[in-house]
Amino acid sequence: MNAQQDQLPLSGRRAVVTGASSGIGRATARALAAAGANVHLVARRKERLLELVEELGACASCSAADVRDAEAVSEIFDGQSYDLVVANAGLGKGVAPLHEGDTDDWADMIDTNVKGVLHTARAALPALRAAGHGDLVLLGSVAGRQVYPGGNVYNASKHAVRAIYEALRLDEFGSGIRFTTVDPGLVETEFSLVRLGDQDAADRVYDGMTPLTPEDVADAIRYAVTRPPHVNIGEIVLWPTEQASTRDVHRNGH
Numbered sequence: 001m002n003a004q005q006d007q008l009p010l011s012g013r014r015a016v017v018t019g020a021s022s023g024i025g026r027a028t029a030r031a032l033a034a035a036g037a038n039v040h041l042v043a044r045r046k047e048r049l050l051e052l053v054e055e056l057g058a059c060a061s062c063s064a065a066d067v068r069d070a071e072a073v074s075e076i077f078d079g080q081s082y083d084l085v086v087a088n089a090g091l092g093k094g095v096a097p098l099h100e101g102d103t104d105d106w107a108d109m110i111d112t113n114v115k116g117v118l119h120t121a122r123a124a125l126p127a128l129r130a131a132g133h134g135d136l137v138l139l140g141s142v143a144g145r146q147v148y149p150g151g152n153v154y155n156a157s158k159h160a161v162r163a164i165y166e167a168l169r170l171d172e173f174g175s176g177i178r179f180t181t182v183d184p185g186l187v188e189t190e191f192s193l194v195r196l197g198d199q200d201a202a203d204r205v206y207d208g209m210t211p212l213t214p215e216d217v218a219d220a221i222r223y224a225v226t227r228p229p230h231v232n233i234g235e236i237v238l239w240p241t242e243q244a245s246t247r248d249v250h251r252n253g254h
Ligand SMILES: NC(=O)c1ccc[n+]([C@@H]2O[C@H](COP(=O)([O-])OP(=O)(O)OC[C@H]3O[C@@H](n4cnc5c(N)ncnc54)[C@H](OP(=O)(O)O)[C@@H]3O)[C@@H](O)[C@H]2O)c1
Pocket: 018, 019, 020, 021, 022, 023, 024, 025, 042, 043, 044, 045, 046, 048, 065, 066, 067, 068, 088, 089, 090, 091, 092, 112, 116, 139, 140, 141, 142, 183, 184, 185, 186, 187, 188, 189, 190, 191, 192, 194, 214
């Protein structure tokens, strides 16, 4: 067999991607659909989801839902048999030092990045357990491995994602389900606009360097979920070549 080929085809698989209206989630939905999966898209902005459903055609469907709402997430999975779930929905809000932090921003990050992932995993697990196989991919971040100034609550939320990944591996040991955490460095998406609230400030995050694209991250996810069933790619850390740590970015050759 050609080592470059996917060894576990995605045709016939039923995927859910949260945060599919933008960035990494949208690119992942496209990559999974292109590889043959049926994809159910989840995010709050329904218009965006409907546009992507139209683009992807018969292999796609969508639910407008907020992952902070446990009941709404549970309804998406109710009576379904999804066997590939990408818990990607997430955000950063603000870069203030802790003592100046906005507690509404904190709630947004913790409720989306931590509780949203928990809601998604909890709702997805019964069908995965019943099937005895399947993939649950979590979007962590290098921010869940290294903290940086002003990162405080976002860092804490992504460290929590890493803990949830490790907990799932232990709790579901023997179930046949594979768990993966995908932890990228700088990826150019709407993330920085959402975090900073200003397009110029968002553009400066990627100024003078080449960030990862959402397609780079989607490709890593596609790779993980197409390995043979006995192989679980557990942790993927992707850095832009010009980023050495969460604090060291090579810009304009410096
Ligand atoms: N960009 C980076 O540099 C980077 C690096 C490492 C990790 N990440 C992680 O990658 C993931 C995707 O981010 P991205 O970079 O692709 O950013 P993005 O372009 O802003 O996309 C974020 C997605 O999450 C969805 N979302 C946010 N809050 C939600 C909620 N409460 N309920 C449902 N969906 C929600 C958004 O959709 P709606 O607004 O339509 O709901 C959107 O589809 C996040 O978990 C982020 O923390 C990003």
